[in-house]
Amino acid sequence: MTMTIRALLGATALVGTAGAALADGHATTLTIATVNNGDMIRMQGYTDQFTEETGHQVEWVTLEENVLRQRVTTDITTNGGQFDIMTIGMYEAPIWGANGWLVPLDDLSDEYDVDDILPAMAGGLSHDGTLYAAPFYGESSMIMYRTDLIEAAGVEMPDSPTWEQVRDAAAAMTDRDAEQYGICLRGKAGWGEGGAFITAMANSFGARVFDENWDPQLDSPEWAETVNFFKDMMDAYGPPGYATNGFNENLNLFQQGKCGMWIDATVAASFVTNPDDSQVADSVGFALAPNTGLGKNANWLWAWALGIPAGTQKADAAKEFIEWATSKEYIELVAENEGWANVPPGARQSLYDNPDYQSVPFAQMTLDSILSADPNNPTVEPVPYVGVQFAAIPEWAGMWSQVSQELSAAYAGQQSVEEALEKAQAIAVEEMEAAGY
Amino acid sequence: MARAASNRSRFGWTILAWIIGLILFFPILWTILTSFKTEAEAIAAPPSFLFFDWTLENYGVVQERSNYMRFLWNSVIIAGGSTVLGVLIAVPAAWAMAFQPTKRTKDILLWMLSTKMLPAVGVLYPIYLICIQLGVLDNRAALVFILMLINLPIIVWMLYTYFREIPGEILEASRMDGATLKDEIVHVLTPMAVPGIASTLLLNFILAWNEAFWTLNLTAVNAAPLTAFIASYSSPEGLFFAKLSAASTMAIAPILVLGWFSQKQLVRGLTFGAVK
Numbered sequence: 001m002t003m004t005i006r007a008l009l010g011a012t013a014l015v016g017t018a019g020a021a022l023a024d025g026h027a028t029t030l031t032i033a034t035v036n037n038g039d040m041i042r043m044q045g046y047t048d049q050f051t052e053e054t055g056h057q058v059e060w061v062t063l064e065e066n067v068l069r070q071r072v073t074t075d076i077t078t079n080g081g082q083f084d085i086m087t088i089g090m091y092e093a094p095i096w097g098a099n100g101w102l103v104p105l106d107d108l109s110d111e112y113d114v115d116d117i118l119p120a121m122a123g124g125l126s127h128d129g130t131l132y133a134a135p136f137y138g139e140s141s142m143i144m145y146r147t148d149l150i151e152a153a154g155v156e157m158p159d160s161p162t163w164e165q166v167r168d169a170a171a172a173m174t175d176r177d178a179e180q181y182g183i184c185l186r187g188k189a190g191w192g193e194g195g196a197f198i199t200a201m202a203n204s205f206g207a208r209v210f211d212e213n214w215d216p217q218l219d220s221p222e223w224a225e226t227v228n229f230f231k232d233m234m235d236a237y238g239p240p241g242y243a244t245n246g247f248n249e250n251l252n253l254f255q256q257g258k259c260g261m262w263i264d265a266t267v268a269a270s271f272v273t274n275p276d277d278s279q280v281a282d283s284v285g286f287a288l289a290p291n292t293g294l295g296k297n298a299n300w301l302w303a304w305a306l307g308i309p310a311g312t313q314k315a316d317a318a319k320e321f322i323e324w325a326t327s328k329e330y331i332e333l334v335a336e337n338e339g340w341a342n343v344p345p346g347a348r349q350s351l352y353d354n355p356d357y358q359s360v361p362f363a364q365m366t367l368d369s370i371l372s373a374d375p376n377n378p379t380v381e382p383v384p385y386v387g388v389q390f391a392a393i394p395e396w397a398g399m400w401s402q403v404s405q406e407l408s409a410a411y412a413g414q415q416s417v418e419e420a421l422e423k424a425q426a427i428a429v430e431e432m433e434a435a436g437y
Numbered sequence: 438m439a440r441a442a443s444n445r446s447r448f449g450w451t452i453l454a455w456i457i458g459l460i461l462f463f464p465i466l467w468t469i470l471t472s473f474k475t476e477a478e479a480i481a482a483p484p485s486f487l488f489f490d491w492t493l494e495n496y497g498v499v500q501e502r503s504n505y506m507r508f509l510w511n512s513v514i515i516a517g518g519s520t521v522l523g524v525l526i527a528v529p530a531a532w533a534m535a536f537q538p539t540k541r542t543k544d545i546l547l548w549m550l551s552t553k554m555l556p557a558v559g560v561l562y563p564i565y566l567i568c569i570q571l572g573v574l575d576n577r578a579a580l581v582f583i584l585m586l587i588n589l590p591i592i593v594w595m596l597y598t599y600f601r602e603i604p605g606e607i608l609e610a611s612r613m614d615g616a617t618l619k620d621e622i623v624h625v626l627t628p629m630a631v632p633g634i635a636s637t638l639l640l641n642f643i644l645a646w647n648e649a650f651w652t653l654n655l656t657a658v659n660a661a662p663l664t665a666f667i668a669s670y671s672s673p674e675g676l677f678f679a680k681l682s683a684a685s686t687m688a689i690a691p692i693l694v695l696g697w698f699s700q701k702q703l704v705r706g707l708t709f710g711a712v713k
Contacts, residue, residue: 031658036672044502059658062669067653074561074654080569082657192673247674252480255676267674277477277676 027055028317033072034087035065035304039137039267039344043325046333050324056317065192072309076101081311084318088133088307090124090375094392096307097132103308103315105131105322112323116348121303124375124386133307134326137267138346140369141200141299143287144254144272145261146280149173149180153260159365160288160297163204163229166261170237173260182237184259185230187411188246191397194411195404196300196389197263202226204291204298208379209391209428214437216428218403218421227407227417234411243411255279263289263298266369269362270341286365288372294380300389301373303347346370399431465689471682472496479679495683503666505687512662512691514577515652516645519584520592520638526585527592528634532622534593535600536608546597549590557587557650568655575657583655584645592641599633600626636702639695646692663688 034040040062047058061083063071072086076096088096096102108114114122114131121135143157143166150157153172158165170182186197199209207222217223234242239253247264251271254262255278262268275281289299306325308318324330328350334343340357345366351357352367378388385391390400403424410420471479473491499505534542564583565574573579603626611625627634649664656665670677670684696703 033657036669036677037674041502061657061661061665063653063665064668064671065673067668067671071654074565078562078565078569080565080574082574248672248676251676252482255480256482258482265674271675 027057028314029057029059030084030314030317030321031059031061031082032085032087032306032321033061033063033068033083035068036062037267037304038270040087040304042334042338042342043136043330043344046330049333050321053324054317054320056320058321076309076311079311081309081313083309084312084314085306085308085321087136087304089305090301090303090387091390091392091396093125093133093305093307094127094386095394097127097130101310102132103310103312103318105134105308105319108134108319108323112327113350116328116350118347118349118370120301120370120373120375121305121347124301125303125305133303133305134322135303135305135347136326137344138301138303138370139266140301140346140366140373141197141264141289142266142269142365142369143261143263143289144269145169145285145287146173146257146259146283147285148280148283149260150285157285157287161290163290163292163298166263166290167229167233167237170233170261174237179258180260181239181253181258182260183233184239184245184250184253184262185234185242186246186250186264187234187238187243187408188249189401189405189408190246191390191400191404193246193404194408195400198227198230198404198407199400200289200300200389201230201298203296203379203388204289204294205229206292206294206296206380208381208383210383210385210432212382212384214384214432216425216432218425218428223421224417227410227421231411231417243408265302266346266362266366269366270345273341273361284361286362288365288369296378296380297369297372299369299373301370301375302389393435395431395435399428402427465693468682468689469686471679472686474679476676476679479682480676495679496687498680499670499683499687503669503684505666508661508663508666508688509691511577511656511660512646512664512688515580515584515660515662516642516648518577518581519588519645520641522581523585523589523592523641524596524634524638527589527596527637528627529622530593531596531600532626534597535603536605546594549593553587553590561654564651565655574655575660577660580652580655580660580662583651584648587648587651588641588644591644592637595637595640596630596633599630599637602633603629632702632705635699636705639699639703643692643696 044060044062047060051057068087072083072088073092074080075082076086093102097104105114117135118138121138122131125131125133125135143161145157150169150173153169155169155172157169161169166183172182174180174182186194188194202208202223205222205226207220207226208217211217239245239258245253247268250259250262250264251268253259254272257280262272269284269286272278272284273281289297291297306322308315308322312318326347328348331343331348331351335356341360343351343357345351345363352363357363373388375386375388383391385393390396406415406420406423406427409415410417470486472495473493474485474489475492475494478485478489534546568574568576568579571579607629608621608625611621616625647664649668652662652664653668656662667681667684667688670681672681
């Protein structure tokens with residue numbers, strides 16, 4: 001009986017709120033394009049709360065990352081108006097913002113506290129100081145390692161190791177007969193897969209993709225040193241077939257206990273420490289991505305963010321949703337229902353100031369990793385572009401996909417590293433000349 | 438002696454056919470089995486084949502997250518509509534080419550087929566812009582029309598092959614009996630070609646059902662079919678293979694059942710005219 005009355009009261013309140021919104025003449029249905037990952041799916045589950053608060057309905061279009069990218073790019077470049085909110089990354093936000101394809105998020109409410117967004121995230125999602133997409137969650141990359149294997153091997157993992165220390169630790173933990181590999185890294189072709197990893201790694205070796213005049217630098221000694229170091233280490237201590245391993249393949253290997261170390265996205269920390277999925281959940285340690293002592297670590301910076309295409313007729317309602325989904329209150333809502341380890345990380349400073357969140361084992365290392373990546377100053381030598389593991393120019397995705405294919409072919413032994421870099425340089429020169437740089 | 442050798446040979450071929458059939462079916466079987474595993478079991482190494490804790494949990498999650506019936510209904514409308522419309526247009530076209538050929542008929546047939554050789558992405562932007570201008574993005578009717586155009590060359594080719602098998606004398610006889618052109622196509626040709634038309638319908642229904650470029654790029658919410666349903670469960674950051682397998686199984690189940698019941702017609706359709 002009590003349940004029935006509660007349900008009726010709840011329904012009445014819901015109808016009342018929605019009715020009020022309708023009476024204001026602004027209740028609408030928002031269509032949101034997004035990716036299928038844990039945090040986004042979780043957000044879809046809480047959409048009813050947003051509808052209850054505002055009266056706006058939400059329709060989700062969830063797609064695989066590459067399909068989503070093609071889909072939203074087609075729509076925004078043609079002003080198709082299919083979506084009111086798009087889930088985009090740090091690569092798209094500044095380019096699309098510069099082209100006038102996104103609604104500037106320069107009038108968010110005081111309660112939203114835009115200054116609480118981590119500066120690295122806000123910087124990567126802005127163009128000329130204007131924010132064009134609000135980060136839902138952010139990530140960097142870091143070392144996840146097996147504390148039990150490190151201890152058994154008699155080596156130590158510092159909080160900020162060099163590449164030599166990482167290689168030595170990998171050597172000490174490798175036991176090929178037992179299918180135990182010292183290190184697992186991305187070798188898979190694709191600018192967002194192996195292409196992203198090797199670029200961030202090259203930054204730590206003092207390499208850069210372009211010099212100040214936009215001339216490609218893939219024929220530099222630093223690039224040769226980076227790729228040779230990667231290949232030699234992976235050939236000796238990595239899993240077989242690493243040239244085709246991406247995030248999911250390595251996650252699988254690590255969760256099965258086959259990797260001593262894995263350097264990848266900080267969001268993976270919640271997967272590998274989840275005892276439901278991971279066989280090694282209670283023996284994972286974290287460290288900053290490696291360096292070579294030149295002042296740059298090999299970690300990237302990325303955010304999945306919500307932006308509003310300029311073609312939408314529902315910009316005000318879309319802003320309401322973005323303020324709700326990327327707010328401090330949303331984080332608290334998730335924490336209350338699902339625990340602090342499951343809140344969307346890496347977007348707000350206040351999350352890392354929260355004592356409850358500080359008790360999550362990977363929280364501090366995630367923040368340290370994010371703070372040590374600077375998209376405006378990603379390399380040892382100066383560069384003309386913004387972005388750590390990519391350059392935020394429209395030509396990047398096509399060009400770097402081709403380059404990473406050449407590098408993957410070298411990892412697989414189909415060509416030498418020198419040949420791969422020679423071809424990569426030719427690809428980059430041709431693309432940049434064609435683009436008029 | 439000869440009969441024993443013949444039996445042995447037939448037995449050998451049967452075994453080989455079964456092995457090839459099982460190899461071809463294995464990925465589908467594996468997908469179905471994975472859909473009943475937990476996420477941890479789905480990625481376990483070595484993988485378990487049948488002896489695991491069977492669960493319907495993934496189907497429950499997929500049902501909860503997605504409006505399966507809406508995707509299914511869109512698939513039925515789009516695949517069915519485009520196939521029927523295509524056959525309606527292709528029957529007269531194939532009749533003309535089979536029974537009233539000109540010296541350019543072969544060229545026209547080849548030209549029609551050549552349109553299939555263009556990568557679809559090459560015309561994505563023009564078609565997307567046309568859809569915007571006409572206001573038919575995320576519209577089932579538009580997809581029916583586009584998929585019909587895409588499959589039309591195959592439908593015409595298949596029907597042309599069937600019609601060529603029908604003796605022209607029968608049509609001539611009907612004409613001598615006073616049949617009009619319409620009578621000839623509707624009452625004489627079509628009944629004789631029913632098996633061929635049925636095979637064509639089935640095969641093109643399957644092609645349209647599985648089409649995953651235009652159906653992903655031209656839809657959002659209202660017209661999204663089962664291809665979009667599957668795409669929503671593929672994740673680059675996270676191992677959700679069991680849920681993806683459940684979604685895939687739900688997406689292929691209707692077409693698998695249809696294919697099972699119509700396998701005779703399908704095989705006949707695919708091999709018709711291959712052996713004279």
